[in-house]
Amino acid sequence: MPIAVKDFSWDQNDKMVYLTVPLKGVKTNKVDIFSSEEYLKVSYPPYIFECLLSHPVDDEGSSAQLGNGAVIFKLKKTESIEWSQLQSPDSVNKEIMKQKREEAIEKVHKRAQEKEKGKSEVKRNNEKFSINQMMEIEESDRQRIADLKQSERNKATDDLERWKDEQIKIAEQERLLKEKLQEEKINNKIKKEKLKAAEKENAEKKENVFDSGVRQTGHITIKHTPRVFPTPVRESTTPLEDEWLKKQAESRRVVELEDKDLSEEEKNPLWLRDKGNSFFASGDYQSAISVYSHAIRLNPNIPGLYSNRAACHLKIRNFFKAVEDSSKALELLTPAVPQNAASRVKAHIRRGTSFCELEMYVEGLMDYEAALKIDKNNDQLLQDADRIRNIIQTSSDYS
Incomplete structure (x- = not known):
């Protein structure tokens, strides 16, 4: 799946426009360049750069040069005016973009045909049939590849937009949780102050009646309500904790598989999780992935299975799968309570690392910062986040 290049740079003067597209370490012999008066394309798998220019240029007077890890376009303006932007606003319209691409290809072919007119009439007639056939085949192949x-690209864009929407929802949930915790903290503080005032008032009343008689002794029986979580009720987020306990109970329900070849242990997702962990520890990542996948089929609601499988995908450099499994783990690790904080940190780190390996450093930094909000005193996380910021800053300076 091609990756669209966005970190290009450009400059201009009265007569020329200079555009630099980084090759990201790809060898120059694997670079395919196409240009016309309005449309530019640089293809160097797995990357691709497309640009619909805001103004037409003189294609004959323009050039493209490969070297020093970049493609440098020198585009000659048809009019001596200053461009307000490089790309046309129509670039976001897929239909117009497709039309302009086809028009550019057609113009290049027509220009090639016009150059061939200078050759002898006999040779042109003899080769006319074969040339037309080849052009039809090439056009069909180009169209198929372009489609x-x-x-x-559409699939990658949709997946990224869907993931961004999920991140917005998670961020909103975390914000609402923080606001609720802050509100509960303020209410608890008010209750404590009222309690202190009431105790002080009762103490003053008792002092006033002390001389009227001898106090009678007594005892108070205190009963404590049993709780699953160790925090007191007045300091806890009971609704969120109850929701987490309900999800934990549901995650322990196992799908019954009618397979006589499976042992009782092989039908237990927790046993399979431990088995996958042992494969991971021995470096057998493919076997670990198979075991985790089987456990997920038995019970798809255990976040640790997705997070551990993401770690395996990360080891074998299957970064897109690692992002997908980490996102699923974070989706299951809701609501965000202290009891699942460590698991959320691991999932954020694994997804952030995968994004960085895919050179999506901004998205990777977002996950590392999310992990730091949970584990604020983790020195290693602080160092990794700073290193990613430096990479982003360095890339911006180069652009």
Whole structure:
């Protein structure tokens, strides 16, 4: 699936526009460049750069140069005016973009045909049939490849937008939780102050009646309500904790598989999780993935299975799968309570690392910062986040 290049840079003067597209370590012999008066494309798998220019240029007077890890376009303006932006606003319109791409290809072919007119009439007539056939085949192949690439780009864009929406929802849930905790803290403080005032008032009343008689002794029976979580009721987030306990209970329900070849242990997701952990510890990541996947089929509501499988995908450099499993683990690790904080930190780190390996450093930094909000005193997390910020800053300075 091609990755769209966004970190290009450009400059201009009265006559020329200079555009630099980084090759990201790809060898120059694997770079495919296409340009016309309005449309530019640089393809160097797995990356691709497309640009619909805001103004037409003189294609004959323009050039593209490969070297020093980048493609440098020198585009000659048709009019001596200052461009307010490089890309046309129509770039976001897929239909117009497709039309401009086809028009550019057609213009290039027409220009090639016009150059061929200078050759002898006899040779042109003899080769006319074969040339037309080849052009039809090439056009069909180009269109097929363009459609395939567009489909992959659309899928990648939809997946990224869906993931961003999920992150917005998670952030909103965390914000509401913080506001609720703050409100409960303030209410508890008010209750404590009222309690102190009442105790003080009762003490003063008792002092006033002390001389009227001898106090009678007595005893008070105190009963404590049993709680699953160790925090007191007045300091806890009871609704969220109850919701987490309900989800934990549901996650222990196992789907019954009618398979006589499976032993009782092989039908237990927790036993399978431990088995996968032992494979992971021995470095057999593919076997660990198979075991975790079987456990997920038995019970798809245990977040640790997805998080552990994401760690395996990260080891074998299957970064897109690692992002997908980490996101699923975070989805199951809700609501956010202290009891699942450590698991949320691991899932954020694994997804953030996967994004960084895919050179999506901004998204990776968001996950590391989310982990730091949970584990504020983790020195290693602080160092990793600073290193990612430096990479982002360095890339911005280069652009």
